[in-house]
Structures are given as C-alpha cells and as structure tokens.
Amino acid sequence: MSSVTLTQIKKSFGSVDVMNNIDLSIEKGEFCVFVGPSGCGKSTLLRLIAGLELVTSGKIVIGDRDVTHAEPSARGIAMVFQSYALYPHLTVRENIGFGLSLAKRPKAEIKAKVEAAAEALQLGHLLDRKPKALSGGQRQRVAIGRAIVRNPAVFLFDEPLSNLDAALRTQMRMELTDLHRKLGATMIYVTHDQVEAMTMADKIVVLNGGRIEQVGTPMELYNKPASPFVAGFIGSPKMNLIEGSAAEALGCKVYGIRPEHLCLSTTEGQWEANVRHIERLGAETILHLDTVVIGPLIARVAGEEVPPVGTKIFASAIEGREFRF
C-alpha cells in the first residue's frame, strides 16, 4: 500500500479545462471516495491517477515515486471498472489471472494466486465459468479478484456498484469495506452516490465543476460543510437551503437546515407551515411543508404519527444545527 499525492493537477481537453489546480493527499491504507454530481470530474481524476489520461500539468506521486508520465501498468495500481471489463471469452480463472499471464509468470504461481484470490472472494466454485454465466455481484467480485492478484499499491474503483440493484449494492458495500479492512490497502473509489461515500469512506473528496469543494471525513462533511454545495450534496434527504431575502433576514446569503434538524409543533414555532405532501418510509416519515416566510421545507420525523396533508403546523430549527453561508 502507498500514499497518493496530487499536486496542482490540471487537465484540459482542447481549450476546455476540466480539472483545475487539484491538490490532494491520500494517506497509506486510506479508503478515499471521490463524490460529486455527473460531469464534476471525479472519473477524470481517477483516470489521471490510473494513467489512462495524461495530466496537462501537475504532478502525481504514488508512494515515493513520481508517476506523472508513467504507463498505467508501471504505476502499481489496479482498477475495477463500472462495466467490470471482464473478457467474455475467458473463464473466471483466466480473467483473474489475465495480468499475470500477460507478464508471463510461471503457471504454478498464476494458479496459486488466482485460487487464493478466488478463495478470499468466495469464487472458488465459479473458476471455470464464463462471465455471462455469473450474476452481477459475482462479476463484481471477479473484477475485484483481477485487481487483487496484481498486489497493487493502490486500488481504484470507478463507480463499481452502479450496475447492481439496491439490495446487492448494500451487500457489496459491506464486502468492499470488509475487503479494505482485510487488505489494509489504499483505495480510491468514485461514486455519485453520497450514501456510498458516507458509509464506506475514511475520507471524502467532494468535487464540483472540476475542482475540489471540500475534503474531510464523512461526519466532518455532514457537520461542517464548507459550502452550500457540500451542504446540499451530503445528507439524504438533502439539506433545506434558503436564499434571497428570507436568508438575509436570517443574517446570511444562504441559510441551511437539515430535514432531521427541524422540530414540528401544532401550537407554536419559528415558521408557520402547511403540510403539502407526506412520504411514509416506515420507521420515519418525510414531510413536505409550505411556509409563507421561507418557502418550501422538507422535514424528517420519526414514526408514523404525523399530521395529515393540509394541516397547519409550526416548524423550528434545532438550535446549533443551522448553517449560515
């Protein structure tokens, strides 16, 4: 395992700058997640680290080696693709051992490494199958197995769970976190799903428009977002962000309050509101409120006992939980 340091990374496609002055340090053994909306540059940044794209300027150091201009295979990285990139004409065994056979390693070594990786990923009984005979989760594991046998300094994951259904995604999140714990490897993971970022990361890098908005632990980003963008991106349902004269009246340009940090009362409170819509999720309920003073609000309350649609209620922010930008 190795650390990864990016210094003043810039990437342009023609006259379009897609990454600007990226400085980032990822520690040895850290699980770092790049998160952001589509087109924010997170996959491009991963591909720059992988060497699949070359930087326009700046420096990439993996461990103590400057790999800015090194070939992908010489960077000591392994990558798991969104599509898995499993060769359909090869068996699971051949897919996992593909890199080793390219390097012309002895057959006995390839066999031992492939079987060890397969054992660790519970793929032992599937080694002679072709990818088309595997489920989505099994394919995912084969792709991870192919990365593991290379014994890389850094693992790179490009939205690896986005093709899986919700239940399998939750299971694979746990498996990946377990794998990280077991291998202790440096992992860089790209996703647009803030839940994946929050649940898996040691460190989250929030990207927006080709630049880093904020770097921090999941709870740092949740509790101390540096900008309205981060505040709105981290957390589900997203934070209520109020702008304009309503925010100015509250002493800021943008006022933020998370749905779970609103108190509701039928008798008194900060803002008078009308219940417009109710989303019952079982253990909790999401209320969509219309207020006269600050516009629409979303509130998250526990349980099922909620006022019906059309009821007049009062909403108040929990003290110390408000954000003013």
Place this chain on the structure above:
Amino acid sequence: MRKPKSAYPYWFVLPGAVIFTVLFLAPTVASFWFAFTRWDLYSAQFIGLDNFVQFFKEPFLVQGLWNTLIYAFLTSGTKSIFGLLLAVLLTSGIWAQGFLRTVVFFPVLVSTIGIGITFAALMHPTKGLINVGLDQIGIAGPGWLTSASLALYSIAFVDLWKGVGLATLIYIAGLSAISPDYYEAARIDGATRLQQFWRVTVPLVRPATVTVLTLSLIGGLRSFDLIWAMTKGGPGFSSDVLASVVYKQYQSGFYGLSTAGNVILFVLIAIIIVPMTYLFSRREVHQ
C-alpha cells in the same frame, strides 16, 4: 377443451410460400432431378449417377473443383486477415481516416467485369503496367495471367483487392462494438499493443470474423465473373473453377452434366458453411 386450429393464419403465409416454392424450391428440386438425367432442354432421360461419375473422371473437372477450394479459402482467408488489419488501422484515429475508409471501400462499388478487364490489361505480360513498371527496375515480370501456375493466384489477388473493403467495413463495425474498457483494463494489466491485439481484439471481434469468413467463402466458392473476365478459366484449365466449368458445359450443350456440377457446388458450399457456422456460432463471444 382446446379450440380446433383455425386455417386463418395460414392464409398470411401463402403468398410467401408460393413465391418461395416457385422461385426457389422448385428450381432447386428440378436441378437435383436434371443432374441425374441426360438433358437437352426439351427432353430428359434418367441416367442415375452417370453425370457425377463422368464429372469426377474428367481431370479438368476435378481440377476445377480443387481450384474452387483453393480460390475460396485463399480469398476468404486473406480478406479476413487484411480486412482486420485495415480496420484496426482505420479505427486508430489516423489522419484522414474517413477519406481512407472511402478509398478502401471504393473497389466494392465498381463492376466486377470492369475490374476484371482493367486488371487483365494491367497484368498483360508485355504491355501491362505492372510488368512495364517491373521492367523499369530491372525485373522481368512473370505472365500473371498467362502462366498456368500463377493465373489463379493473380485473380485471387484481384478478388482480394476488390473484396477487402467490405471485410474492412464489417470489421470496423465489429471493432466499434468492443468497449474501450477492455483495452484500458489490459493496459493497466501491462498488455503491449500486440498483446492487446491478440488477446483482446481478435477474440472479441469474432462475430465479425464469422460474418466475413462466411460471406467471402460462399462468394469464393461460387466465384465466376472475375475469373471469366480475366482468363476465361485459362490458360488451359488452370484457373477454371466449378462455376466456370459449369458455364462451359452449358455452352457445349451438356446440360445434365453442368447441372450435376451445380449440385456438387451446392453440396460443397453446404458441407463447408453449415459446420463452420455451427462451430463459430457455438463459440461466439457475447459481450
């Protein structure tokens, strides 16, 4: 209780079935029948396997059969190899890629007879541009179409030139369907360009290879017009193939014998293509 089957849906099949029967099925069955007869276009006398026995007894007819196989495998193999190499080149982002694709495809659009006549002139032993050019650099060019040992291969070369554009086009479509992720994964695993070609491109482009091989093998086995335009099967019978032999037999009035040649060609195509298609489709790669 199940309702009795209605005849109603079959009315929709009838027009197609009539057309297929009249235009395809009946002539095929008739040609099989006439292959077993002595036939003068007005009357036919059943003679059993005599036409086939005679066909395989005639050395020039057997040579035509061998030539057909050599020509078909040579042209389909080379079209497949060069088509793939050209497709790789023309998808690599080289300069003027679109223009070059058009250039490669252009011969496909030109009349085969026109190409045959043009190349026959170019390959003329004394006045042809090829030998005149070779002469300029001190090389005595062979008789491309007048040498019995070269004629068939010279025609095969022209067929390759004419047909490689279509193979290239099919391969370009096949290559475009391969996800770039496979190449990127291979690069990360340390694959060289050559390894990427052999271990990613060649296996993943297999569906295109099956199409190219099948089309060009069938085309090669029933090839006639280019050969007729360039050598008429000569010198002697050295570049005769089944189709030209059949044509010559028709011209000579041996209708039964030539129909037997057609049946042999039909069986030959079936014997080669059916197992090949079965084998390739079983192994076909699904991405």
